[in-house]
Amino acid sequence: MGASKWIVRSVAGFLLCGGLALGTQAQTPDPTPAQQDIHKDKQDIRQDKRDLAKDRADRNADQRDINKDQRDLNKDRADRNADQRDINRDKRQLARDDQKYGVNSAQASAERKDLRTDRADRNQDQRDINKDKRDLNKDRADRNKDQRDINKDKRDLHKDRKDLRQDRKAAAKH
Numbered sequence: 001m002g003a004s005k006w007i008v009r010s011v012a013g014f015l016l017c018g019g020l021a022l023g024t025q026a027q028t029p030d031p032t033p034a035q036q037d038i039h040k041d042k043q044d045i046r047q048d049k050r051d052l053a054k055d056r057a058d059r060n061a062d063q064r065d066i067n068k069d070q071r072d073l074n075k076d077r078a079d080r081n082a083d084q085r086d087i088n089r090d091k092r093q094l095a096r097d098d099q100k101y102g103v104n105s106a107q108a109s110a111e112r113k114d115l116r117t118d119r120a121d122r123n124q125d126q127r128d129i130n131k132d133k134r135d136l137n138k139d140r141a142d143r144n145k146d147q148r149d150i151n152k153d154k155r156d157l158h159k160d161r162k163d164l165r166q167d168r169k170a171a172a173k174h
Contacts, residue, residue, distance in 0.1 A: 034171035041164035059146035080125035
């Protein structure tokens with residue numbers, strides 16, 4: 001019997017403490033304006049951190065795009081230069097074939113066909129180079145814009161943290 005009385009009294013005491021705690025919580029006034037400012041500053045800080053992370057991810061993706069565009073540009077330039085070397089070689093060979101076999105010979109006609117194909121390839125490579133340059137410039141502009149956004153978000157975050165410190169000082173005074 002002693003143990004059951006002890007349990008009943010413990011439970012009753014626990015319920016009494018819980019009731020008192022709920023009663024005092026219900027009587028607390030609404031948050032003060034300083035507390036509301038602190039809450040708003042904390043929300044602003046969280047939002048600034050999210051913005052900062054997003055802008056950093058965007059900037060890094062743009063940097064990867066820039067590197068890819070630079071590799072594409074270098075490859076296209078190498079292809080174009082190889083095609084130009086083929087054109088020069090075909091011109092020399094055409095001149096030899098014209099001299100050796102005649103202008104209307106089968107060999108000369110084959111060299112002219114190769115020359116047309118090589119020129120078409122070179123021109124396509126040049127168009128690819130021009131497109132890659134445009135892409136590269138666009139990606140650089142995007143990266144720079146993202147970096148400016150990052151800098152702005154850092155300034156905002158700094159300002160919001162400063163506001164939070166000031167609001168906490170003001171709340172502590174009251």
